Amino acid sequence: MEKTSIILYCDNELSYTIECIDSIRLYSEKGTYEIIAVVNSSSTDETINWFIDQTDIIISSCDDDANLQKIWNSAIQISKGNNILFMHSNTVVTENWLTNLLQGLYVSENIAAVGPLSNYHTNDRQMLGADYSSMDELLVFAKQQFLVGVMEGVIEKCLTISDFCFAVKKSALLENGLFDDALESNSFMADFCLRLLNTGYQIALCRNVYIHHYGRLETNEKEAPLFYEKWSFGLQTMKLQEDLINKIENPADHMHVLVLGCGCGTSLRSLLNLYPEAVISGIELDPVQAELASVIGDVTVGPFLEQLNRFEKNSFDHILVTNHFFESANPLKALSMVLNYLRGDGELILELDNPRSYEGFRAFFSDQLMIKYHGSVPTLTELAVFFEKNSLFQSNIVPYEEILNDEARYLFNHTKSLMSPLVQQQFNISKFIIVAKKVPETSSLQAVFNDLFIEYTDEKLERILRYNSSFILNAAETYEGPTVPLLNLLAIESVEQKKYENALLYLNKAYELDPIDSSTLFNLGTVTYVLGDTAKSLEWLIQIPNKNETINQWISKMQMEITLKSEDLRKQKLLLLRVEYNVSQKDALSSLAELIQKQIVRVEDILTIVQEDIVDKRKVLNVFSVYLYKKGIFEPAVALLEKSLEYDPEYEPTVLHLAFSHIQNGDQKEAYRVLEASQMKTPTINEWLHKVKDGLNTI
Known part of the structure; x- marks a missing residue:
């Protein structure tokens, strides 16, 4: 025995x-x-x-x-x-x-x-x-x-x-x-x-x-x-990328899947266990890992774009892109080539490291620029632009949070004053998993429109809004159903999601199709009022035919607000003039910052006054933006500096302040762009340009 x-x-x-x-x-x-x-x-x-x-x-x-x-x-x-x-x-x-x-x-x-x-x-x-x-x-x-x-x-x-x-x-x-x-x-x-x-x-x-x-x-x-x-x-390359695999939507028994950066093949093995009839392929840069993975599936070794050539175009239902893919130079250009191998109804699933995470910030404070640590990882905004340019729509994005250890919490508590709100929010997010799909024919989306009106569900509405706004509007152009009610419905849901720009796009299209529709005019008035444009909101509400008593009361209220706002603008102008001429400047800056922080005053209002009434525009914008940044009011500070740069691209304080703000926001590439664009390279600008450039050259 x-x-x-x-x-x-x-x-x-x-x-x-x-x-x-x-x-x-x-x-x-x-x-x-x-x-x-x-x-x-x-x-x-x-x-x-x-x-x-x-x-x-x-x-x-x-x-x-x-x-x-x-x-x-x-x-x-x-x-x-x-x-x-x-x-x-x-x-x-x-x-x-x-x-x-x-x-x-x-x-x-x-x-x-x-x-x-x-x-x-x-x-x-x-x-x-x-x-x-x-x-x-x-x-x-x-x-x-x-x-x-x-x-x-x-x-x-x-x-x-x-x-x-x-x-x-x-x-x-x-x-x-x-x-x-x-x-x-x-x-x-x-x-x-x-x-x-x-x-x-x-x-x-x-x-x-x-x-x-x-x-x-x-x-x-x-x-x-x-x-x-x-x-x-390292051991981490052997870890199962379950997050990517779990995001495969509508898997089929005989689907074709490609994994870019498949490592030793852990994920290939898991895919084959889950879908034994599927055709699983992989590409890996490291020859040692590729050899191990080749025991499991069809794996080749070498640069991603070179190895893609051995596959037929339009042949994969799902392409999984691991974070190793973004270690290559110009990954978005490479990604555009990858799309050629995705079927018409296929999906792209990306694992994107977060450069604003604890690991990225730790690298910055250990004398390594974050760009050195994270390579050429694109931002979420850059990816969104890429998707729209390449006729993809982002159907899902999932942030993955990690529990911060004592070292991470210590770093956060002692450096958060240097962080923008976005960096603070994303400090414990290690990565994002993003799912994007090729934009289908408009007829496919129009079928979903019809289905929504036959039987409304939140899931159907959410399914429509996963597409980018331009594709939705294109489909609405030729839709033979109730287009104006549809656009209003999409606008209301976009407002719920705080996507106000999209809401206005849908409502403006609805207004173009029917300029006297009461629902459209009312929703336009509501959205513009939420965005702080009382005068424009009033214009929309006045156009509503057969106004009821409630709308008439709103109109009267807005007219009163506009009168009061003109008085507020006069006060803001006085405060900005005090900043320009150093008259009780500290008190003036404090009052303006409070108005900005409480959202009583918009950045646009400040810029309008500076344009029309301030002589030394670059001085006022720099002084105010630096004050805002010290108070932790980051986004308005950046907007003011960008406007100051438009007035005088060679003004050293503006260039440096704007570059520093991008560095502290975790965007080294944008800081480099600002410094490089300056024609007048002062010693200080040159010093910082070299620091950032050294970091970029280590990629």
């Missing part, structure tokens, strides 16, 4: 060890296994005495400073089984666990190692949410998972498994070589699995086996320089 050697590393947590061994004895077939317990030489007398009393356990010892892989390598030498199962002593096994693991191990000759599901470990796919509070409940849950595994598929192939519990064929282990005891404790298992794959073996999860693991959830976030030195890539 074949035997399995269970190698159990035991530390001083004796209660866990006893529970583990008792569960092995209870739920494993007698005569099919041996237990080799490796006991630390510094263990307590209680632990040592307990093991001495156990007649069915082979005891081995290890030094205090021995790492786990060295401990296991030593125990392998005394093992007699045809299979070896490595386990931490803070686990509890369940009924038929060993039988089912071994069945999975021998499903195929090519499978060399298998692992179970559990509650705590380092492998994403092995973790299974569970709610039990006793051994009886654990056993019930394990039985349920066994049935689920049998129905959905016992074996799930993968790249790596966790070291807390796994079984390996001894022949494969000896052929592959022992565990590398020179590596870090968080990387040796990944190394072992990758070497098995390189030898031609496969690794799998047994989804019908569930084992409890005491402890805390751990991740492999810590750096592993020795692993990197050996493999030329």
Whole structure:
């Protein structure tokens, strides 16, 4: 009879060890296994005495400073089984666990190692949410998972498994070589699995086996320089990009998927497990990772655009773009070429690192410009422009927040005065997942219009608004249904989403189609009033035919507001003149800033007064913008500086203030553009230009 050697590393947590061994004895077939317990030489007398009393356990010892892989390598030498199962002593096994693991191990000759599901470990796919509070409940849950595994598929192939519990064929282990005891404790298992794959073996999860693991959830976030030195890539590149995969909409059995920057193939393997009939392809820049991934699917190595040429154009239903793609020069230009390989109804799913995150800000304060750390990552605004230019619409964008550690919270608390509101909001957002689709024929969208009026639902309305506004308006131009009510409905929902510019586009089109429609005129008046243009709002409301009493009251109220506003403008003009001529300047700046902050006064109002009544425009705009920035009122400050630059592009204070504001907002490229555009390069401008340029040149 074949035997399995269970190698159990035991530390001083004796209660866990006893529970583990008792569960092995209870739920494993007698005569099919041996237990080799490796006991630390510094263990307590209680632990040592307990093991001495156990007649069915082979005891081995290890030094205090021995790492786990060295401990296991030593125990392998005394093992007699045809299979070896490595386990931490803070686990509890369940009924038929060993039988089912071994069945999975021998499903195929090519499978060399298998692992179970559990509650705590380092492998994403092995973790299974569970709610039990006793051994009886654990056993019930394990039985349920066994049935689920049998129905959905016992074996799930993968790249790596966790070291807390796994079984390996001894022949494969000896052929592959022992565990590398020179590596870090968080990387040796990944190394072992990758070497098995390189030898031609496969690794799998047994989804019908569930084992409890005491402890805390751990991740492999810590750096592993020795692993990197050996493999030329880090542990993070092996992480399953589940966020990208989960955003695939309407997956089909025989779909064609391309992953740009597929790494070692973790995501390719997951896609094939989920969609075994799909055609999965990948492109990877790193030859070592590409070779590993090629065992799983159709993977080529080399520059993305060069490797794309081997595929037919318009051939992929889904193209997944990992963050590694954006490490290339001019990624948006490259992305435009990628679109040629997307089918007419295909979707593009992007993983976009956030340059305003903690990692980006930390890099800036460690004498590295953020552009150096994040390469050529485009902003969300740049991507939106790219999508519209290339006839794509952004159907979904999901920010991924991370829990800040103590170092991150300290950095945030001590530097937030330098951050714009946008940087503060995005500080804990590590990345965005963005889904974009090719814009379909207008007839497809018009069918959704009809469906909305047949039976209204919020989901249908949201589906329409996922398209960009220009495409919606194009479809509305030739729509034969109730176009004006449709445009008003879209405008109202856009206001709810605070997309006022889109709301005005829809309402202006509705006005163009029917200039006396009361709903359109009322909504135009409402939106312009919300945007602070009382005079324009009044113009729209006056045009409404057959006004009711409420609208007439609104008109009277707005007329009064306009009268009062003209008086407010006179006060603002006086305050700005005081700033210009240094008359109670500090008090004047404080009053103006308060009006801006409370949104009583708009930036447009300030700029109108400066244009019409201020002589030294650049001085007033710079003085006021610097004051606003010191008070943490960032966006108006930038707008004032940009206007000052229009008045005098060579005025050094404006150039420097605007560049500094972009740097503190995390936009190094824009800071470089401002400095480079200045024709009069003063020593200070040149100094900052070189600082930013040095950062750009390190990309």
